[in-house]
Amino acid sequence: MNHAGEILSTDGVMSKVPTDIRTIAWAGGSDAPEKPNLTIGFIPLTDCASIVMAHELGLDKKYGLTLRFSKEPSWAAVRDKLMLGELDAAHALYGLIYGAHLGIGSAKRDMAILMGLNHNGQAITFSNQLRDKGVTTGELLRNLIKAEQRKYTFAHTFPTGTHAMWLNYWLAAHDINPLNDVRNIVIPPPQMVANLRSGNVDGCCVGEPWNARAIFDEVGFTATTTQAIWKNHPEKVLGTTREFIEKYPNTTRALMRAVLDASRHVDTLANRLKVSNIIASKPYVNTPDPVIEGRMMGIYEDGLGRTWQDPDCLKFYDDGQVNFPFYSHGAWFLTQFRRWGLLKQDIDYLAVATQVNQIPLYTEVAKSMGVPVPDSTVKMETFFDGMVFDPAKSSDYAMGFKIHAR
Amino acid sequence: MKQVLIIDDARDRAAWLKASLELAGFAVRWLSWEQVDEHSIQAASADVIIVDANAPGRDTLEQINLMSATLEKPVVVLGAQMDPRSIQEAMRAGVSAYVAHAIQGEDLKSIIHVAAARFAEHKRLRDELREAKTQLADRKTVDRAKGILMADHGYSEQDAYARMRSMAMSKGKRLAEIAEAIIMAKELGA
Numbered sequence: 348m349n350h351a352g353e354i355l356s357t358d359g360v361m362s363k364v365p366t367d368i369r370t371i372a373w374a375g376g377s378d379a380p381e382k383p384n385l386t387i388g389f390i391p392l393t394d395c396a397s398i399v400m401a402h403e404l405g406l407d408k409k410y411g412l413t414l415r416f417s418k419e420p421s422w423a424a425v426r427d428k429l430m431l432g433e434l435d436a437a438h439a440l441y442g443l444i445y446g447a448h449l450g451i452g453s454a455k456r457d458m459a460i461l462m463g464l465n466h467n468g469q470a471i472t473f474s475n476q477l478r479d480k481g482v483t484t485g486e487l488l489r490n491l492i493k494a495e496q497r498k499y500t501f502a503h504t505f506p507t508g509t510h511a512m513w514l515n516y517w518l519a520a521h522d523i524n525p526l527n528d529v530r531n532i533v534i535p536p537p538q539m540v541a542n543l544r545s546g547n548v549d550g551c552c553v554g555e556p557w558n559a560r561a562i563f564d565e566v567g568f569t570a571t572t573t574q575a576i577w578k579n580h581p582e583k584v585l586g587t588t589r590e591f592i593e594k595y596p597n598t599t600r601a602l603m604r605a606v607l608d609a610s611r612h613v614d615t616l617a618n619r620l621k622v623s624n625i626i627a628s629k630p631y632v633n634t635p636d637p638v639i640e641g642r643m644m645g646i647y648e649d650g651l652g653r654t655w656q657d658p659d660c661l662k663f664y665d666d667g668q669v670n671f672p673f674y675s676h677g678a679w680f681l682t683q684f685r686r687w688g689l690l691k692q693d694i695d696y697l698a699v700a701t702q703v704n705q706i707p708l709y710t711e712v713a714k715s716m717g718v719p720v721p722d723s724t725v726k727m728e729t730f731f732d733g734m735v736f737d738p739a740k741s742s743d744y745a746m747g748f749k750i751h752a753r
Numbered sequence: 754m755k756q757v758l759i760i761d762d763a764r765d766r767a768a769w770l771k772a773s774l775e776l777a778g779f780a781v782r783w784l785s786w787e788q789v790d791e792h793s794i795q796a797a798s799a800d801v802i803i804v805d806a807n808a809p810g811r812d813t814l815e816q817i818n819l820m821s822a823t824l825e826k827p828v829v830v831l832g833a834q835m836d837p838r839s840i841q842e843a844m845r846a847g848v849s850a851y852v853a854h855a856i857q858g859e860d861l862k863s864i865i866h867v868a869a870a871r872f873a874e875h876k877r878l879r880d881e882l883r884e885a886k887t888q889l890a891d892r893k894t895v896d897r898a899k900g901i902l903m904a905d906h907g908y909s910e911q912d913a914y915a916r917m918r919s920m921a922m923s924k925g926k927r928l929a930e931i932a933e934a935i936i937m938a939k940e941l942g943a
Binding site: 420421422423424427450451452504505506526531532533534535537538689691692693 | 790806807808809810811812813815816817818819820830879883886887890
């Protein structure tokens with residue numbers, strides 16, 4: 348699937364990187380990190396596991412770093428602190444990095460995605476009030492919305508974030524305009540369950556453990572997982588600024604190595620119970636263990652009586668597929684920004700993705716660790732409604748949706 | 754006089770800030786985070802919004818500001834541990850405006866004015882860029898339509914342009930819209 352030829356193959360990209368940059372890590376005869384003490388931002392969610400474990404397993408030390416974590420109150424704080432250099436890197440929503448890079452809703456700063464942190468593992472939860480009206484699926488929700496005068500409220504977590512895009516995509520695929528047919532708001536993840544309980548929101552798209560917690564607290568049920576919308580979708584990334592990479596090339600590589608090592612560890616199901624216990628603790632997610640453990644192990648229940656073992660649960664490594672920052676993934680988020688009016692003009696989607704996603708750097712690090720790297724930097728994607736995203740036709744794709752807000 | 758909206762759950766802190774800003778000549782309203790939605794933000798009709806850096810509700814406000822063109826406002830973010838250097842850095846970077854809580858009314862006054870001015874400047878540049886890009890796209894569309902008319906009907910470039918122009922005027926539409934219709938008609942026939 349190598350549409351655009353050499354430039355989009357990983358080998359092609361590497362050959363474009365000047366030799367002096369490729370070897371800058373050894374400039375001055377040392378690859379020791381220039382800045383050994385790093386502050387890493389995160390939001391209390393199950394998918395912060397790999398960055399947390401990079402420290403808990405001592406992998407930061409192994410590569411000459413000491414990671415300190417800063418639990419952030421909001422995604423806006425993560426973004427601002429990255430821009431200000433108060434955070435060196437962060438567990439970030441994929442789209443947040445692109446929003447900051449383009450200056451959507453904030454200052455504009457050259458941003459960088461070093462690698463993917465996870466695939467899958469988010470969900471759309473409906474309130475039990477909806478269940479009591481017999482509304483358990485997207486089709487039934489559409490019927491309800493067309494039949495009733497009142498506006499139902501759906502929440503996600505950040506305007507340019509992943510949950511906004513999953514929720515909007517899913518509602519629109521059910522012929523519900525996410526910006527006109529419902530109230531479309533943002534609620535901080537730890538407050539989602541309380542808002543479902545009070546009836547302030549009727550449904551939400553959020554990361555785990557909050558969907559599992561809604562079932563645990565008996566206030567809602569899982570209408571769909573996000574892996575059922577787009578199997579193996581990108582989700583959180585290790586984000587930083589372009590400036591950081593340029594200023595601290597050795598540190599950047601050491602950080603990537605530590606997190607890649609941790610990703611391998613966390614991906615092994617046999618390790619996940621222990622990992623769940625660690626990230627459930629107070630400094631990290633701060634929630635009862637069982638709420639994290641189940642879905643972390645791929646054991647799902649939807650809160651309506653169905654249980655299943657999900658082979659597409661949270662993935663942190665998957666032979667490096669999770670961590671490779673495909674340009675096409677970045678381009679997809681940009682097409683959705685265009686679709687929902689966050690971008691007012693067409694842009695060169697893949698060109699922006701090549702500015703943000705650090706594939707040459709990632710490829711160098713991955714190869715040095717024996718982590719498999721795919722042959723192509725782009726790939727086609729198929730969604731649950733049958734729509735296909737071909738990154739070579741990003742512009743047509745962005746403009747081709749029946750429901751949009753351009 | 755600028756209208757300032759403070760969003761803060763810490764009642765004492767908000768009251769102190771409100772009094773201090775009123776002394777500096779601002780009209781001030783206060784909301785708790787629970788009260789924040791598109792209606793309350795609209796009703797406050799603020800020129801500047803002040804929030805605490807550690808408020809989880811900041812993301813809620815971002816969505817309201819971003820999804821509504823009319824509610825887009827400069828946000829001044831108050832943080833507890835901001836030192837003067839990082840405040841300066843924040844202002845330089847154009848990140849809202851990070852300001853220490855302990856700062857006094859008069860200083861806050863100038864910060865609010867700077868934040869509002871920076872925001873207006875940022876918005877103006879962005880609008881200009883958007884306008885320039887639209888104009889460029891329009892010109893490309895018009896050129897393409899002109900090409901179609903010349904190839905299919907044998908008009909000269911001048912005639913093709915004149916015909917599109919007169920149709921735009923008689924239909925009360927933009928030239929680019931007429932050009933788009935010509936391109937679409939061509940694609941339909943192709």
